[in-house]
Amino acid sequence: MPDESRETQSRKIEHIDIVLNKETQYRSKTTLFECIEVLPGGQRINGDDVDVSTALLGRRIAAPIFISGMTGGHPATYEINKNIAIAASRIGIPMGVGSQRAMYEKQDLAYTYDVKKVAGDLILIGNMGATKLLKYDNRKIQEMLDLINADMLALHTNPAQESVQPEGDIDFRGVYSRICEVGKGIRQPVILKEVGNGISKEVAKKVDGKVYAIDVQGAGGTTWVGVETYRSRGAYGSAFWEWGIPTALSVLESKSAFHGPVWASGGIRTPSDIVKAVAIGADMSGMAKPVLVSERKNGAEGVYRYLDRLIADFRNETGSLGFSSIEELKNAKIRISEPLASLLEQRGAAPKNLEDRKLFETA
Ligand SMILES: Cc1cc2nc3c(=O)[nH]c(=O)nc-3n(C[C@H](O)[C@H](O)[C@H](O)COP(=O)(O)O)c2cc1C
Structure with missing residues (x-):
């Protein structure tokens, strides 16, 4: 086995151990969902009469919820991906796998991602x-997706993580x-994702019209600078x-510059986070760490029970607020308080009139 492959595999196990056993959440920074208030749309509706299903890739899914990509690439990770897949398909929501780099380096490991x-x-x-991607050509990328029968591809940018990772690129x-080339060059829809540091409107603009969706994976949940700080034994990263x-x-920045679907993730922990994400225009909401913990x-x-309750x-x-469907919740009126309101102004991403839902449609 080449050294690079061995290193990639052992890193996957270290990451899981650190996320499960160390404090790896943002300490003072939050998602800022606490600054969003969704105004009731009408009379309270019984939860049983609320339809939270939505469409993705022309199919109906149980809720606008997905499981963020985490693992694969070491024999011990197959069980995790398999268990998450069983629960996700039983519930009827999508799941991501972790970086397929390990199977690129050693194709025998493809089975650890192949959960369909x-x-x-x-x-x-x-x-x-x-x-x-700078090293892989589109043909090879297509082959890696087809080997596991993937329906979509999430491409992660993680400059903060790489800059504090001891062996970072x-x-x-x-x-x-x-x-953008990959977004247009492979059969599956491509999602640009971060890993917990968020996507800015400048980046969103660069990929507008070139990728299918943006999955923001913003700050407020798991910090990968934190995870890598443990791996480097504090040599790098604590300042960031x-x-x-x-x-x-x-989410709001991305929506001001990107015309495709925007997904909310990074620190999504409660049903209220998901209600608010839908109301500000996110098409999907995803979680990583809480799913790993329940698995x-x-x-x-464990994953099934966690998702079913969520x-x-x-x-x-959604029903308590008087909405009976995702479409209705998407059109809810919202109020944005400080500090999010000022940050949106500073970033030139503030909806001018929060009563006017059309403002979320274009920059
Ligand atoms: C154990 C673990 C491994 C991860 N590995 C990957 C990965 O290989 N590729 C990736 O794009 N994101 C990876 N992530 C990042 C998640 O997809 C997500 O962006 C991040 O954890 C923030 O979500 P959270 O706050 O819900 O945990 C990983 C997360 C966890 C918890």
Whole structure:
């Protein structure tokens, strides 16, 4: 086995151990969803009468919720991906796998990502690091997606993480034009994602019309600068622990510059976060760490119970606000308070009149 492959594999296990056993959440920075208030739309509706299903890739999914890509690439990670896949397909929501770099380096490891065998109707999101695209051609990328039967591809940009990772790849020159080429050059829809530091409106603009969606993966949840700070034993990174664009701000910034779907993720923890994400225009909301924790505690059943409860609570909360569907919730009136309101002004991404939902449609 080449050394690079061994290193990639052991890093995947270290990441899981650190996320589960160390404090890896942002300390003072939050998602800023607490600055968003969704105004009731009408009379309270019983949760059982609320339909939170939505459409993705022409298919109906149970809720606008997905599981963010986390793992694969080491034999021990197959069980995690398999359990998450079983639960996700039972519930009817999509899931992502972690970076497919390990299977690029060693094709025998493809099985650790290949979970559709146990969850046939699952919408599966492949994953690659954006800097790696400079080395992989479109034919190879297509092959890696087809090997696991992926329906979509998430390309992650993670400059903050790479810059504090002991073996990080910090040369991002040319990355965005390569992302745009891949976005147009492979069969599956491409999603540009971060890993917890958020997408700015400048980046959103660069990929507008070139990729299918943006998954902001903003600040306020798991910090990958934090994870890598542990790996480097504090040699790098602690100064940037809080660095990143809060998730709610990143969603609104991205929506001001990108005309495709925008997904909210990074620190999504409660049904209220999801209600607010929908109301500010996010098409999907995703979580990583809470799903990993429930999988490690109780396997596929643990993930299923966690998601089932989350979706039931999301339905109840949507109904309590007087909305009976995702479409209605998307049109809810919202109020944005400080500091998010000022940050949106500073970034030139503030909707001028929050009563006018059309303002979210174009910059
Ligand atoms: C154990 C673990 C491994 C991860 N590995 C990847 C990865 O390989 N590729 C990727 O794009 N994101 C990866 N992520 C980042 C998540 O997709 C997500 O962006 C981040 O954890 C923020 O979401 P959270 O606050 O819900 O945890 C990983 C997250 C976790 C918890």
